[in-house]
Amino acid sequence: MTPPNIFSDQELMNLLQEGDHAAFTEIYKRYWEKLVLIAWNHTRDKALAEDIVHEVFISLWNEKNNFQILNVGGFLATKIKFVVFKNYRKEHRRCKLAEMNFNFSEVSLDEEKLDALFLQDYINGIINDLPEKCKLVFKYSRQLGMKNSEIAAQMNISEKGVEANLTRALKIIRSNLEAAGLVALISHEFFKNL
Numbered sequence: 001m002t003p004p005n006i007f008s009d010q011e012l013m014n015l016l017q018e019g020d021h022a023a024f025t026e027i028y029k030r031y032w033e034k035l036v037l038i039a040w041n042h043t044r045d046k047a048l049a050e051d052i053v054h055e056v057f058i059s060l061w062n063e064k065n066n067f068q069i070l071n072v073g074g075f076l077a078t079k080i081k082f083v084v085f086k087n088y089r090k091e092h093r094r095c096k097l098a099e100m101n102f103n104f105s106e107v108s109l110d111e112e113k114l115d116a117l118f119l120q121d122y123i124n125g126i127i128n129d130l131p132e133k134c135k136l137v138f139k140y141s142r143q144l145g146m147k148n149s150e151i152a153a154q155m156n157i158s159e160k161g162v163e164a165n166l167t168r169a170l171k172i173i174r175s176n177l178e179a180a181g182l183v184a185l186i187s188h189e190f191f192k193n194l
Contacts, residue, residue: 016060019064043084137169
């Protein structure tokens, strides 16, 4: 076999899409240092920068067949910046939730409560982005506790329409949580109660 280090980035991507581990390793070797530097420039934290780069490479492997990547370096640099932003936003939200919900005179924060608040805040953001009818049905059902027949009468739609919008809302919430890697933290019972 030809040594992977003589392949172009595009050839390596083609091999990667076939599941070639040597191609993945070569891409990793080519871009690791540059990506850590980009992440460090944004975070000023070496350990966090390395974690972000690992996350991006795991994502590259897991999603290798989901993208047509023409510029590997540009794609990876953009992914790094996106993950840095996502991490910053998450930490910013966690800090805001901590400020709003905890008494800082206490010696330690209850991490489980903070995680639950963050998760609820994240889900509320997803709900606010739902299509209008879908969001309204979801809020009537889950937040106001209305029955499907009551929602149908209120919105002047059929009960089947209510069920369809509710199902769609739950699918959107679940897919967003899966994309963010949060669905593993949530029990099936949670979705029944959502």
